[in-house]
Amino acid sequence: MAELTGNLLVAQSGGPTCAINASIAGVITEAGKHECIEEIYGGLNGILGILNEEIIDINDEKAKSIEGLRYTPAAALGTCRYKINFQKKPEQAARDMDRLFEVFAAHNIRYFFYAGGNDSQDTSHKIHEEALKRGYEMRVIGVPKTIDNDLPHTDNCPGYGSAIKYNATTVMEVGFDVASMATDDGSCCIIEVMGRSAGWIAAGTVLAKRGNPANPPHIILLPEIAFDEEKFLAKVRETIEAYRYCIVVVGEGLKDKSGKEVGADHTKLDAFGHPVLAGAAEELKEIVQGKMNLKTRTVLLGYAQRAASHFSSLTDTNNGFACGEAAVRAAVAGQSGYMVKIVRTTLADGVRWSTDLQPLGDIANVEHFLPNDWISEDGLMVNEKFVEYATPLVEGEVKVPTEGGLPKYVVLEKNKIEKKLAPRA
Amino acid sequence: MAELTGNLLVAQSGGPTCAINASIAGVITEAGKHECIEEIYGGLNGILGILNEEIIDINDEKAKSIEGLRYTPAAALGTCRYKINFQKKPEQAARDMDRLFEVFAAHNIRYFFYAGGNDSQDTSHKIHEEALKRGYEMRVIGVPKTIDNDLPHTDNCPGYGSAIKYNATTVMEVGFDVASMATDDGSCCIIEVMGRSAGWIAAGTVLAKRGNPANPPHIILLPEIAFDEEKFLAKVRETIEAYRYCIVVVGEGLKDKSGKEVGADHTKLDAFGHPVLAGAAEELKEIVQGKMNLKTRTVLLGYAQRAASHFSSLTDTNNGFACGEAAVRAAVAGQSGYMVKIVRTTLADGVRWSTDLQPLGDIANVEHFLPNDWISEDGLMVNEKFVEYATPLVEGEVKVPTEGGLPKYVVLEKNKIEKKLAPRA
Numbered sequence: 001m002a003e004l005t006g007n008l009l010v011a012q013s014g015g016p017t018c019a020i021n022a023s024i025a026g027v028i029t030e031a032g033k034h035e036c037i038e039e040i041y042g043g044l045n046g047i048l049g050i051l052n053e054e055i056i057d058i059n060d061e062k063a064k065s066i067e068g069l070r071y072t073p074a075a076a077l078g079t080c081r082y083k084i085n086f087q088k089k090p091e092q093a094a095r096d097m098d099r100l101f102e103v104f105a106a107h108n109i110r111y112f113f114y115a116g117g118n119d120s121q122d123t124s125h126k127i128h129e130e131a132l133k134r135g136y137e138m139r140v141i142g143v144p145k146t147i148d149n150d151l152p153h154t155d156n157c158p159g160y161g162s163a164i165k166y167n168a169t170t171v172m173e174v175g176f177d178v179a180s181m182a183t184d185d186g187s188c189c190i191i192e193v194m195g196r197s198a199g200w201i202a203a204g205t206v207l208a209k210r211g212n213p214a215n216p217p218h219i220i221l222l223p224e225i226a227f228d229e230e231k232f233l234a235k236v237r238e239t240i241e242a243y244r245y246c247i248v249v250v251g252e253g254l255k256d257k258s259g260k261e262v263g264a265d266h267t268k269l270d271a272f273g274h275p276v277l278a279g280a281a282e283e284l285k286e287i288v289q290g291k292m293n294l295k296t297r298t299v300l301l302g303y304a305q306r307a308a309s310h311f312s313s314l315t316d317t318n319n320g321f322a323c324g325e326a327a328v329r330a331a332v333a334g335q336s337g338y339m340v341k342i343v344r345t346t347l348a349d350g351v352r353w354s355t356d357l358q359p360l361g362d363i364a365n366v367e368h369f370l371p372n373d374w375i376s377e378d379g380l381m382v383n384e385k386f387v388e389y390a391t392p393l394v395e396g397e398v399k400v401p402t403e404g405g406l407p408k409y410v411v412l413e414k415n416k417i418e419k420k421l422a423p424r425a
Numbered sequence: 426m427a428e429l430t431g432n433l434l435v436a437q438s439g440g441p442t443c444a445i446n447a448s449i450a451g452v453i454t455e456a457g458k459h460e461c462i463e464e465i466y467g468g469l470n471g472i473l474g475i476l477n478e479e480i481i482d483i484n485d486e487k488a489k490s491i492e493g494l495r496y497t498p499a500a501a502l503g504t505c506r507y508k509i510n511f512q513k514k515p516e517q518a519a520r521d522m523d524r525l526f527e528v529f530a531a532h533n534i535r536y537f538f539y540a541g542g543n544d545s546q547d548t549s550h551k552i553h554e555e556a557l558k559r560g561y562e563m564r565v566i567g568v569p570k571t572i573d574n575d576l577p578h579t580d581n582c583p584g585y586g587s588a589i590k591y592n593a594t595t596v597m598e599v600g601f602d603v604a605s606m607a608t609d610d611g612s613c614c615i616i617e618v619m620g621r622s623a624g625w626i627a628a629g630t631v632l633a634k635r636g637n638p639a640n641p642p643h644i645i646l647l648p649e650i651a652f653d654e655e656k657f658l659a660k661v662r663e664t665i666e667a668y669r670y671c672i673v674v675v676g677e678g679l680k681d682k683s684g685k686e687v688g689a690d691h692t693k694l695d696a697f698g699h700p701v702l703a704g705a706a707e708e709l710k711e712i713v714q715g716k717m718n719l720k721t722r723t724v725l726l727g728y729a730q731r732a733a734s735h736f737s738s739l740t741d742t743n744n745g746f747a748c749g750e751a752a753v754r755a756a757v758a759g760q761s762g763y764m765v766k767i768v769r770t771t772l773a774d775g776v777r778w779s780t781d782l783q784p785l786g787d788i789a790n791v792e793h794f795l796p797n798d799w800i801s802e803d804g805l806m807v808n809e810k811f812v813e814y815a816t817p818l819v820e821g822e823v824k825v826p827t828e829g830g831l832p833k834y835v836v837l838e839k840n841k842i843e844k845k846l847a848p849r850a
Contacts, residue, residue: 074601
């Protein structure tokens with residue numbers, strides 16, 4: 001494959017994680033090693049910023065800021081949930097695609113890297129296909145990212161390991177707290193975590209058990225398993241009898257037998273038309289307090305769980321960085337239309353991580369669910385197979401610098417390059 | 426004062442914190458240095474366990490477990506909310522007091538240390554007075570503890586510094602996340618923290634600002650200031666216009682002009698007759714979404730904020746340890762009927778911490794509120810005076826050992842000593 005000389009554009013999309021900035025740092029660091037890559041640009045707020053020609057010059061950033069991206073939460077370039085939707089809005093999508101390629105051409109973008117989840121990989125796929133169709137020579141590689149861990153083909157998704165490390169730690173700590181308070185009457189705490197349709201995040205809190213059934217979480221309610229109130233209450237009762245307290249973890253997307261989200265507010269939809277979920281823990285609390293007269297409190301970790309870089313997983317952020325590096329290496333070697341995936345090799349002395357490529361067409365809009373045989377028979381816990389899978393993902397602590405006792409994260413300068421086009425219509 | 430030889434009993438009470446175990450470690454460590462203290466006992470679940478003669482032998486614990494208490498969250502000896510209530514239940518209270526002194530005498534308890542908040546200091550005070558009345562020679566010292574930071578006379582309460590370090594870090598991290606997601610339409614996140622009547626915990630999140638008005642939190646709603654919906658919405662609007670996102674911190678005890686808690690469920694009361702609070706953030710979310718059509722999410726940190734030892738404050742846990750040591754030193758020197766308090770001395774090169782004693786009668790049932798002149802004029806933020814006060818409290822990180830990427834906390838063996846009395850009637 002002939003060497004392709006030109007500029008690089010990297011952008012981020014979808015919900016932020018603790019590792020998506022590490023991936024951007026990987027892209028930038030690797031890009032600096034290749035002479036065929038001339039300028040390194042960042043698109044602000046994903047596709048949305050690129051459509052508006054909002055592009056920053058990453059070579060204007062301090063080297064220590066790029067290094068700091070390895071431990072800085074959120075999306076340093078900004079992110080968006082904007083989708084180029086050929087099915088629902090074909091005319092807008094066609095206009096968007098025209099505009100994107102105008103921007104690419106105006107700034108001689110020949111390398112495009114997009115870090116994100118399912119929807120973002122779909123966007124990368126469409127851009128790759130469009131480049132081929134238009135005969136515009138550009139190499140497009142998707143970089144995986146999502147705390148949901150629901151991208152197919154990759155062993156795991158950067159951001160997931162950090163999210164479950166923090167969530168499992170929280171479950172452990174809340175467990176210590178509630179156990180020490182559970183005197184005569186027992187006490188229950190319900191911790192709601194993210195996960196709209198796949199239970200990976202909720203499942204990850206099993207690590208707090210360290211293999212001991214007495215340890216929390218005592219119940220994990222997964223979106224994959226229809227909520228059965230009687231079975232749930234029976235398990236809470238059994239747990240209280242055995243340990244005098246009960247810690248329940250619930251994935252926000254928990255559904256009842258009819259498929260309706262438990263505690264969802266169906267009157268409000270997000271930009272993708274999904275119902276806004278924020279009430280599973282509160283609804284379960286009402287059930288436990290009402291039916292068992294058991295003191296029950298809730299914890300709703302919300303955005304905190306995907307941004308808790310003060311205790312992120314070194315394995316996870318290293319994998320995120322490696323995905324960024326691999327994306328650039330693949331593109332420079334002539335590849336396009338792939339997503340980088342993480343590959344696990346289990347050796348006698350531990351796990352080795354590497355990367356490989358998967359065609360974007362295999363990824364886009366495919367959701368990877370928790371395997372059924374990783375869920376316990378009663379549907380209220382995950383089993384040893386899951387524990388074996390998840391354990392290596394939380395290993396290692398990221399050293400985050402502090403200032404006055406609080407983390408010192410990086411904020412990029414974001415110096416915009418000169419616009420060359422008329423404003424977007 | 427003549428030397429008093431006998432056994433020591435230490436117990437914990439009220440809501441756990443990240444530093445209450447450090448105080449117990451301080452008591453135990455210091456007690457080991459004094460020959461007049463023969464056995465070191467721990468009362469399980471505070472007064473409640475002592476009434477039931479549930480006492481453990483602390484000398485049976487491993488030395489490294491005692492050391493590990495310095496970074497282990499929750500109450501390692503167990504805790505309770507049980508109150509000896511002479512006003513509401515005089516007969517029960519009299520029976521309880523008789524029983525307590527039977528237990529003290531049966532086990533030759535001559536040193537009694539009780540770590541807790543307002544209610545617990547009241548209990549210590551009553552026990553001290555009762556000992557004098559009965560002519561039972563015993564030295565009683567209260568050890569301060571509460572994330573609420575509402576004990577009078579002490580500079581701060583162990584547990585508070587760690588809680589606000591974690592909460593401020595969470596506000597900072599969630600702020601990074603929401604800022605990076607706030608593309609065109611802006612976004613709001615409401616983070617609910619503890620604090621029933623005093624706003625110390627909510628106020629502490631101001632440290633995430635690092636003095637920059639653009640940084641979150643943009644609004645802090647304190648229980649001390651009556652909620653004014655119009656003023657609040659105007660400030661949210663102003664913040665969104667300036668920064669495109671808005672992070673609001675709300676203390677759970679926020680009240681409206683009539684004194685009714687915002688989002689409280691008045692149909693449920695806890696053991697002390699206070700309404701169960703868990704809905705301020707959800708109620709504010711409804712207001713913001715309803716009146717401004719602004720995407721709004723909530724975070725409810727709940728128990729996590731008082732148990733997050735994985736990122737606790739070294740200053741705070743060191744102060745907790747020092748309070749435990751000081752309690753024993755005071756008792757051995759002949760003092761009784763005091764609470765240890767923390768004293769701050771501000772020198773040119775930073776703050777020095779020391780301890781002193783305050784009569785328990787000055788502490789019990791007195792709540793220390795946020796000074797009015799530490800609150801900004803609009804009532805929606807705290808000012809530089811508070812920042813100056815709080816900054817030193819979060820300094821320093823506690824080194825928590827990990828195992829497989831998760832914190833490795835200590836669980837005591839809790840070997841019970843032989844009971845000498847008939848079961849409690």
